[in-house]
Amino acid sequence: MHPSLAFNQSLLGQAGSRRRIDTPALVLDLDAFDHNVATMAALARERAIGLRPHAKTHKSIAIGRRQMEAGAVGLCCAKLGEAEALAAGGLDRLLLTAPVLGDDKIRRLLALNGAIADLAVVVDDADNARQLADAAAAAGQVLAVLIVADVGSHRFGVASEAAAVETGKLIAERPSLRFRGVQGYAGHVQHIEDYADRRVQSHAAIARLGQVRDALAAIGLVSEIVTGSGTGSHDFDHEPGIMTDLQVGSYIFCDVQYDQVTMSPEGDERFRRSLFVHTRVVSANQAGFVTTDAGSKSFAMDGPAPDIVAGAPQGSTYGRFGDEFGRVNLPDGGTLPRGELIVCQVPHCDPTVNLYDHYHCVRGDVLVDLWPVDARGRAG
Numbered sequence: 001m002h003p004s005l006a007f008n009q010s011l012l013g014q015a016g017s018r019r020r021i022d023t024p025a026l027v028l029d030l031d032a033f034d035h036n037v038a039t040m041a042a043l044a045r046e047r048a049i050g051l052r053p054h055a056k057t058h059k060s061i062a063i064g065r066r067q068m069e070a071g072a073v074g075l076c077c078a079k080l081g082e083a084e085a086l087a088a089g090g091l092d093r094l095l096l097t098a099p100v101l102g103d104d105k106i107r108r109l110l111a112l113n114g115a116i117a118d119l120a121v122v123v124d125d126a127d128n129a130r131q132l133a134d135a136a137a138a139a140g141q142v143l144a145v146l147i148v149a150d151v152g153s154h155r156f157g158v159a160s161e162a163a164a165v166e167t168g169k170l171i172a173e174r175p176s177l178r179f180r181g182v183q184g185y186a187g188h189v190q191h192i193e194d195y196a197d198r199r200v201q202s203h204a205a206i207a208r209l210g211q212v213r214d215a216l217a218a219i220g221l222v223s224e225i226v227t228g229s230g231t232g233s234h235d236f237d238h239e240p241g242i243m244t245d246l247q248v249g250s251y252i253f254c255d256v257q258y259d260q261v262t263m264s265p266e267g268d269e270r271f272r273r274s275l276f277v278h279t280r281v282v283s284a285n286q287a288g289f290v291t292t293d294a295g296s297k298s299f300a301m302d303g304p305a306p307d308i309v310a311g312a313p314q315g316s317t318y319g320r321f322g323d324e325f326g327r328v329n330l331p332d333g334g335t336l337p338r339g340e341l342i343v344c345q346v347p348h349c350d351p352t353v354n355l356y357d358h359y360h361c362v363r364g365d366v367l368v369d370l371w372p373v374d375a376r377g378r379a380g
Contacts, residue, residue, distance in 0.1 A: 008360060009370060017367040019341055023280045024294035026356040027343075028253075028371070030363050032274035036252045039270060040234065041070040049238040050245030052076055052095060052227055057249035057350050059375035060359065061089030067252075068093070074118065076247050080105055081378025083119070084112055089374060092116035095146070095227070097183060097247065099128050099156060105380065106135045113143055120225075122148035122183050124157050126167045133174035144178045145171060146225060149212040151184035151205035161215035168216045181225030182216065184209035185247060190232030195262040202233040203240055210242040231271075232261050255349040256304045273345050277306065277352070278360075279326060281340040287333045292326040292342055299326075299344070300351035306344035312336060318344055 001009075004022045011017035021027065044051045053067045056078040064075050064086055074093035077083040083094045093116075100109050100121055113119045113136075123129045123145050136143040147164050150157030158164045164182075171177045186205035192198035206228070213223045229237040229246035237243055250258050253275035263270045279294035299306050299320075306318040312328050321327035328342060336342075346352040354376055361369040 005358065005370070008367065011367045012370075013366065013368065016365050018362045018365045021278055021360050021367060023278045023341070024298040025278045025360050026346075026353065026358070026373075027276045027278050028359040028361045029272075029274045029276070030361050030368065032254075032272035033252055036254065036271045036274060037066055037070050040248060040251050041072075043234070044246070045071065047238045049243060052245040052247050053252075054078070054097070054230075054247050054249035055082055055086055055375070057353070058252065059085070059353060059373050059378070060371055061086055061091060061374045062359075062371040063252065064091050065089070073245055076249075077375075079378055079380055080108055080112070081380055082375040084108065085375035085378055087112055087116050093118040094120075095183075095225075096121040097148075097185065098122065099124055099148070101128055101131070103135075106131060110135060110139045110141055110143070113141055114139075118144075120144040120146055120180050122146045123167060123171075124148045124150075125163070126170045129167050129170050129174075129177065133170070133176045136176035137174070142176055142178050144180045146181045146183050146227070147171075147179075147212070147216065149182055149184040149209050151186050151208045151228070152201075153186060153188040155187065157184065158212065161212055164212045165215055165219055168219060168221045172219070172221060179216075179221045179223075181223035181227065181244070182209060182213050183225075184212070184228040185230065186228065186233065187230065190230045191257060191261055192232070193261055195235075195265060195267075198232060198261070199236045202229075202237055206237060206240050206242050210240065213242065231258060232263075235264055250349050253346065253349040255352075256307045256345055256347040259307070259345070260304070273309070275346050275349055275353075276309070277344045277346060279342045279344065281328070281336050281338050281342065282325070284335050284338055287335065289327050289329045290336045290340075291321055292328060293324070294344075295322045295325045296320050297323050298352075298355060299346065300348040300355070302351060303348040306347050309343050309345050311340055311342035318342075 050073040283291035315331040
């Protein structure tokens with residue numbers, strides 16, 4: 001065990017241990033996290049729509065289990081390696097939301113299919129469907145598939161109803177494949193800041209998904225699952241009556257990116273900040289800024305800067321000072337003492353989580369548990 005982790009583990013249950021965690025560390029406030037999980041689950045129940053949370057956000061068996069206990073119909077995984085990691089922890093209702101290609105990966109996919117109760121994968125062309133069908137037949141298995149539609153983000157997905165029908169016909173002809181439905185994720189709308197504009201654009205994407213669903217129904221392929229959506233569009237994607245479930249992810253943490261998005265018509269704080277990075281001042285020899293122990297190996301740097309929520313004066317900002325170190329810019333030429341704890345809200349939760357081995361779980365001022373980031377580094 002790494003000495004830093006051993007030290008943090010020794011703090012479990014001690015009063016005030018939240019402030020003593022060795023840094024840099026990924027810290028999960030369980031009170032806020034529990035609120036977020038319960039709030040989204042309650043909204044889904046009220047609106048009679050399912051939740052299929054995306055595990056690419058957290059990569060954690062412990063978190064996935066809590067989402068399932070709160071009523072989720074299943075979990076999404078972006079990559080096969082994530083699904084394998086979660087399945088090893090007993091989570092057995094999984095949807096792979098990106099196509100799986102290549103002989104080696106398809107062999108792993110079928111091994112997983114034989115090991116868990118409910119696995120499905122998406123396809124976006126007939127050739128991939130044929131590869132999956134041939135491999136599943138050779139293995140004596142039936143593989144559940146969804147057709148993924150491009151609803152505007154252009155990352156992948158069938159580009160037309162005709163392409164969906166072509167792929168659907170192949171699926172229908174192959175007994176080793178079982179058609180379960182359609183997926184369309186409008187990633188390009190999730191961070192539109194204005195609520196009304198985001199709603200309009202998300203509904204347009206859902207309408208395109210509905211057209212694909214209907215084209216497949218016309219050839220006898222009825223969609224049991226119509227899935228997509230995300231945290232940014234969770235509040236209104238049930239309205240067209242097309243989706244069966246929502247692939248929400250970041251709601252459990254509420255990062256800086258999503259803090260910039262109005263989540264409800266009233267503009268209320270529906271979800272609470274729950275995920276932070278703790279860092280400490282390691283050098284303070286210059287006026288106007290100090291150096292911390294958390295740089296680009298501690299925060300995702302593909303979006304906004306971390307937001308300082310404690311430990312520095314109002315108006316202070318956080319910046320990168322190299323791979324290992326950060327810079328806190330202080331107002332009015334100020335300084336901070338060495339060893340001072342700085343608490344930052346994570347800027348973009350998914351890739352920040354992937355930089356850490358563990359969540360340090362806290363309630364109040366006490367470190368109460370350590371949860372592994374089980375699927376960390378599972379890129380394929």
